[in-house]
Amino acid sequence: MRPGPTTAQRRADVRLGLVLAAATAASTELARSFGYSLPQSPPALEQLAWALAISLPLCVRRRYPVAVLLVVSATFIALQARLVLEGTMTSICLFVALYTAGAWARDRRVATAARLVVVVAMFAWLVIGFSATPLSAMLPGTDSDQTGFLPPRAATVVYATALNVVYFAGAWMFGDAAWRDARSRAALAASNEQLRRSREENARRAVLDERVRIARELHDVVAHHVSTMGVQAGAARRVLDTSPDDARAAMAAVEASSRAAVEEMRRLLGVLRAGDAPHGPDALDGGPGPAPDLRCLPQLVAEPRGGLQVDHAEVGTPRPVPPSTSVSAYRVVQEALTNVVRHAGARRASVRLRWLSGAVEVEVVDDGRAAPSGGGGLGLVGMRERLALHGGLLDVGPRPDGGWRVRARFPLPEDA
Structure with missing residues (x-):
């Protein structure tokens, strides 16, 4: 009409x-x-x-x-x-x-x-x-x-x-x-x-998605390193008078963690300031700069965490992984270890990297409390968002024999 x-x-x-x-x-x-x-x-x-x-x-x-x-x-x-x-x-x-x-x-x-x-x-x-x-x-x-x-x-x-x-x-x-x-x-x-x-709605959604990605990345970068610095600073304060050497080691760990945080923040800001910054699942995670990925798991596990002992094992034959998937898997492990330090009160944690048929799986388990306490849950939200972007599966919950488990499975392309 x-x-x-x-x-x-x-x-x-x-x-x-x-x-x-x-x-x-x-x-x-x-x-x-x-x-x-x-x-x-x-x-x-x-x-x-x-x-x-x-x-x-x-x-x-x-x-x-x-x-x-x-x-x-x-x-x-x-x-x-x-x-x-x-x-x-x-x-x-x-x-x-x-x-x-x-x-x-x-x-x-x-x-x-x-x-x-x-x-x-x-x-x-x-x-x-x-x-x-x-x-x-x-x-x-x-x-x-x-x-x-x-x-x-x-x-x-x-x-x-x-x-x-x-x-x-x-x-x-x-x-x-x-x-x-x-x-x-x-x-x-x-x-x-x-x-x-439709263009306006797509632009609005793109802005919202970008905000979510930025918030997720900031949380992963800041929460991990700040939590580590808090634990090490607390340890240094407790042994400052009785064991100066241990206090100095703890402060050195604080210094190293702060430098790593600053470096990752610079990388993140570099992505945000780039005129041709990518969008979608690869944005921020796969942007310019040395973004940490699965190859950096040994260094992540080796970071001091105020008495928490973390071991690392890899199962299966490594395969090529898309950069965004590798970075997201690394971030899941990083967030899981941060939650162990902040909430679980654990003494030991284990990180497993498994190469499966058509997928790569990361798992973090600890011997602490059976359920996390406190916190706003932003870390778990970020994990779920990362897995949803890649079409993966996330399993978070208590272990039958005590402790907590975080398991994330990322599908891999057939030619990977």
Whole structure:
């Protein structure tokens, strides 16, 4: 369905109606001046009134297209019956009304029915006129002798019929073509609007996804190193007076962890400041800079954690891993060890890297409390988001024999 007329189009209709009214009135008076009138023709004022009656309704032609068509058509037949012989401008008014009904009527069935009624009525009036009018009246100054292929009356009927067929068919087809064109433009505009909204929604989602990725990465970088620094600083404070050497070792661990945190923060900021920073699962995790991945697990395990002993083992034959998958697996292990230090109160933890058929699996288990305590759960949320991005599986929960387990399985591509 095409949209309704705009304010500008309605104003244009008013201007068109007034112009046609003036032109029809002038043409009617000129026809009288040319002598195109009969003794039975109405007075000049009545002819002027008929001229205004057939043209002024066109001021609202796009607002009420079917009603205007019916009014103009009835007026056209009436002024013909009243022998108002001006035919040029009145025919133009009828053409405009018929065209408008086809181009602007919102109910297509009503538009078709109204136009069909008008066309049938006009041809019926034409037939009545031919039947009731003598040849001398139709063709003044012409005798009844045949001078061409057809007799004069037959030629007149054929000519008038063909002219009216072209007239009404043209108005009908032009109106339908305008309707189809308007519908196509409206559909294109709606499609463009939907596309614009879709682009805005995609951009909004991209911004939200980027915020989530940044928050996840910041949590992984900050939480791990700050937790380690807190544990080591606490250990140094406790042994500062009794064992200065152990205190110095703990402070050295704090220094090393702070440097690592600063280095990772610089890498992260480098990704965020890059003009062509990637998006999607590889964003931040696989950006420029030495992002830690599965190859860095031995160094991660070897970091001091305030008395927590961590062992590391690798099972299976190593296979190539996409960079984003490798970084995400590393982050899962890093977050799991951070949670062990912060919440579990464990003395030992184990890190396992397993190479499976079509997947790589990392697992962190500890001998601490059976459930984590405190915290806002952002670390677990980040783990789940990473696994969801890669289509992996995350298993987090207590172990039957005590302690806590975090197991993450990342699928690998077939050619990996």
